[in-house]
Amino acid sequence: MQKAIDRFYKVLEFLLIILLSGMAVMVFVNVVMRYAMNSGLTVSDELARYFFVWVTFIGAVVSFREHGHMGVETLVALFGRKGRVICMAVSNVVIIGVSAIFFWGTWKQFPINWSMSAPVTGLSMGFVYGIGFFTGAGCVIIALERLIRLLTGRVTEEELAAFAGENMSLEHLAERS
Amino acid sequence: EFNDRNIRVSNGINADHPVGNGIEAMQKCLDEKSGGKLKLTAFWGGALGGDLQATQALRSGVQEAVVTSSSPLVGIEPALGVFDLPFLFANAEEAYKVLDGKFGEMMNEKLAAVGLVNLAYWENGFRNLSNSVRPVAKWEDFEGLKVRVMQNNIFLDTFQNLGANATPMAFGEVFSALETKTIDAQENPYVTIDTSKFFEVQKYITETNHAYTPFLFLFSKAIFDTYTPEEQAALRECAVVGRDVERQVIAELNKKSLEKIKAAGLEVNVLSPEEQTRIREKSMVVYQKHMDEIGAEIVDAVLAELAEIRK
Amino acid sequence: MTLLVFIASLVGAMAIGVPVAFALMFCGVVLMWFMGMFNSQIIAQNMIIGADTFTLLAIPFFVLAGELMNSGGLSKRIIEFAIACVGHIRGGLGIVAIMAAVIMASISGSAAADTAALAAILIPMMARAGYNVPRSAGLIASGGIIAPVIPPSMAFIVFGVSANVSITQLFMAGIVPGLLMGLSLILTWQFVVRKDNIQPLPKAPMSARLNATGRAAWALGMPVIILGGIKAGVVTPTEAAVIAAFYALFVGMFIYRELKPRDLPRVILQAAKTTAVIMFLVCAALVSAWLITAANIPTEITGYIEPLIDRPKLLMFAIMILVLIVGTALDLTPSILILTPVLMPIIKQAGIDPIYFGVMFVMNCCIGLITPPVGVVLNVVSGVGRVPLGKVTVGILPFLLAQTALLMLLVLFPELITVPAQWLR
Numbered sequence A: 001m002q003k004a005i006d007r008f009y010k011v012l013e014f015l016l017i018i019l020l021s022g023m024a025v026m027v028f029v030n031v032v033m034r035y036a037m038n039s040g041l042t043v044s045d046e047l048a049r050y051f052f053v054w055v056t057f058i059g060a061v062v063s064f065r066e067h068g069h070m071g072v073e074t075l076v077a078l079f080g081r082k083g084r085v086i087c088m089a090v091s092n093v094v095i096i097g098v099s100a101i102f103f104w105g106t107w108k109q110f111p112i113n114w115s116m117s118a119p120v121t122g123l124s125m126g127f128v129y130g131i132g133f134f135t136g137a138g139c140v141i142i143a144l145e146r147l148i149r150l151l152t153g154r155v156t157e158e159e160l161a162a163f164a165g166e167n168m169s170l171e172h173l174a175e176r177s
Numbered sequence B: 001e002f003n004d005r006n007i008r009v010s011n012g013i014n015a016d017h018p019v020g021n022g023i024e025a026m027q028k029c030l031d032e033k034s035g036g037k038l039k040l041t042a043f044w045g046g047a048l049g050g051d052l053q054a055t056q057a058l059r060s061g062v063q064e065a066v067v068t069s070s071s072p073l074v075g076i077e078p079a080l081g082v083f084d085l086p087f088l089f090a091n092a093e094e095a096y097k098v099l100d101g102k103f104g105e106m107m108n109e110k111l112a113a114v115g116l117v118n119l120a121y122w123e124n125g126f127r128n129l130s131n132s133v134r135p136v137a138k139w140e141d142f143e144g145l146k147v148r149v150m151q152n153n154i155f156l157d158t159f160q161n162l163g164a165n166a167t168p169m170a171f172g173e174v175f176s177a178l179e180t181k182t183i184d185a186q187e188n189p190y191v192t193i194d195t196s197k198f199f200e201v202q203k204y205i206t207e208t209n210h211a212y213t214p215f216l217f218l219f220s221k222a223i224f225d226t227y228t229p230e231e232q233a234a235l236r237e238c239a240v241v242g243r244d245v246e247r248q249v250i251a252e253l254n255k256k257s258l259e260k261i262k263a264a265g266l267e268v269n270v271l272s273p274e275e276q277t278r279i280r281e282k283s284m285v286v287y288q289k290h291m292d293e294i295g296a297e298i299v300d301a302v303l304a305e306l307a308e309i310r311k
Numbered sequence C: 001m002t003l004l005v006f007i008a009s010l011v012g013a014m015a016i017g018v019p020v021a022f023a024l025m026f027c028g029v030v031l032m033w034f035m036g037m038f039n040s041q042i043i044a045q046n047m048i049i050g051a052d053t054f055t056l057l058a059i060p061f062f063v064l065a066g067e068l069m070n071s072g073g074l075s076k077r078i079i080e081f082a083i084a085c086v087g088h089i090r091g092g093l094g095i096v097a098i099m100a101a102v103i104m105a106s107i108s109g110s111a112a113a114d115t116a117a118l119a120a121i122l123i124p125m126m127a128r129a130g131y132n133v134p135r136s137a138g139l140i141a142s143g144g145i146i147a148p149v150i151p152p153s154m155a156f157i158v159f160g161v162s163a164n165v166s167i168t169q170l171f172m173a174g175i176v177p178g179l180l181m182g183l184s185l186i187l188t189w190q191f192v193v194r195k196d197n198i199q200p201l202p203k204a205p206m207s208a209r210l211n212a213t214g215r216a217a218w219a220l221g222m223p224v225i226i227l228g229g230i231k232a233g234v235v236t237p238t239e240a241a242v243i244a245a246f247y248a249l250f251v252g253m254f255i256y257r258e259l260k261p262r263d264l265p266r267v268i269l270q271a272a273k274t275t276a277v278i279m280f281l282v283c284a285a286l287v288s289a290w291l292i293t294a295a296n297i298p299t300e301i302t303g304y305i306e307p308l309i310d311r312p313k314l315l316m317f318a319i320m321i322l323v324l325i326v327g328t329a330l331d332l333t334p335s336i337l338i339l340t341p342v343l344m345p346i347i348k349q350a351g352i353d354p355i356y357f358g359v360m361f362v363m364n365c366c367i368g369l370i371t372p373p374v375g376v377v378l379n380v381v382s383g384v385g386r387v388p389l390g391k392v393t394v395g396i397l398p399f400l401l402a403q404t405a406l407l408m409l410l411v412l413f414p415e416l417i418t419v420p421a422q423w424l425r
């Protein structure tokens, strides 16, 4: 099971690399074309924007799994183990709540986005706005799994330390400024 | 029968635009009809999000109203692309007749089908071209001009077809881009050219009147349907009162803006009627190209109505 | 009252450890519920529309350029160049640190990444030369926070988009204050080390100095391309960002040959994750910003501070103090995203130049990166330089004071920002 999950995140990471590279190449080629040949592909500007949306919302789930989202740990860091466990539980309940609302809103709005097409590519905006399903569901599942482990006492010390903002890697610090 | 209603009206433009006068007049009319129960709260400068976003919020019943140009909405209702067609209306009178008449009604039905009630057609004004390179008075003068346009296929094709290099760009970057000569030209109504100070960084302006994209006063159908018939009627009637005031103010302001642009030292050119006809004929390829996505019956209907008027 | 609900829900959620992005969504939900207009579509729509903005595309590209700059050996060449230029002066390595920080700031927008690169190379050197280590670490951290003030800058892009202000103009206006930050640090450094007995580095022979300059030339070309391109109007900030990324890739791979093709996926993935973290926050902030606007909260605040509206300098002073306080606990991007929708209408009403305000605001939020208890750049310098956090916090004090004093000077004399911004426009 764990292996399958890890492989799934490897696929997501691969997707992120492809999307970001794709964005960079499209915008770069457009700049070159615009100055070298005095013409540009309007398609690539639009597509790059949609890649950007996907990078943001796929990357948000990947980062959430790695405790990568910025938080204010000042108060939590002052607490002992018990206090941290309580805060982490409540915090995950909040995350489940808002992510579920995000998913639900995406669902309710899907028909009107599906029927709208992008100005240049004509792509249905359902593909762009539908990413809310992935991110909403992804965050709910991760937070729910954490909550269950918290309530059944199976949470690791590393996770609690990460929640309190301890032992942050340089990559995590770089994401914050 | 009137209930207390707070109607949030989103605007992409700023409060000093004539739409502000229109909304004021509309509120006055609503006060009289509803005894102060129907309240418009206007949000300016895209404070509640861009036009497209606000329109989507209307469709999902999140927000009451928006005043938006027709162009950003073609993804929602492709038929609206008809208003982006180059050199469609020759003057404001033609536009008023078509919009306030049979054809406007036909478009309103299309909008209702996608969850939007169009209360009235307000005015954005004819779009004109300014640039920093050369006077533009004929077709050939467009050649090679780097023109900023909205991200809209018909506008892109119109200017590519004229020989210009059309570049889509966010509105917020246009001033800097003109100033630093990243782009040579932009196209907007006089009032926008004035209020956004584009004239400060341009040398020439041409009254091309190349597009008349109306403002729509859209209401959320989901919310509108919950209102009483009296409330609905008051909103429709007062939107027309507001429309008339707005059109009048914009006409005056257009003159003032043009004077200001002239006083700033810009050379003003006009397309001669012959040249305008020539360009319109040359632009028919754009009509052909977009006929299918707009809907042939729509394009034919508007051209037929215009032919009737021009008789 | 709505203001109170906004603050209480946001601060409450953040305090129990909810990540800022989710806390902003939560605060949006609470505001909707309080205003009696709960609708899940408000969340969904505002979240995604936020990322669908071409201007914001500059963020991943500048992040990528910064990552490539560090992985491709450009930072190292810049520091060597600075040593060759000023290493032999009294207090030389400190001046080297600031000079390198300023040059790197004009390539990258990340305070943490720049600080890490500087600290890794310079702190061991400074320790060997006999400088007080915590003080050196403090200097490098306060030099690192110049990165978001001198363009390119993710902070300016985020502010520009949420305040609807031209990013090009913000970039140009940031140059002089960024240089002033460097200058104030050099002056403070020379003052605090005046009594230390440290042998400056031997003056390198001319040929060695020319060599170092030659090796650094490719790296030094980057600020010229970015700033020159934007200033000359050849490119927009987004285009400059993508050009910078490809240039750094080219130099790192083919000129310095420190970047191997197998490193690329790691570098790109890191840039993608950083982008996602920043952008997810931007998107969540748009949810609460929409509701702040719909609830007319700025008007409520304007009511409270009515007497200050006619006194722009006093108002600026008050806001700067507020931002300094917020900055002690909150990171750079969240501070900008949370405060901009609240403050911007007030700034406009008070007639304060939005570009000037943007520069001051970003500079102030950067100072927040080196104030305890939450100071990301302090953590970076402490981790990379292996100096205990407590000692860095003491070592940084003189420089923190200098930066704050500079900020207050700029409140008194806005012309120091606005006049050069006019020249550079």
Ligand code: NA
Pocket (backbone or CB within 6 Å): C104, C105, C106, C107, C108, C109, C110, C146, C147, C148, C149, C150, C151, C152, C153
């Ligand atoms: Na920078």
Ligand code: NA
Pocket (backbone or CB within 6 Å): C327, C328, C329, C330, C367, C368, C369, C370, C371, C372, C373, C374, C375, C376
């Ligand atoms: Na801080």
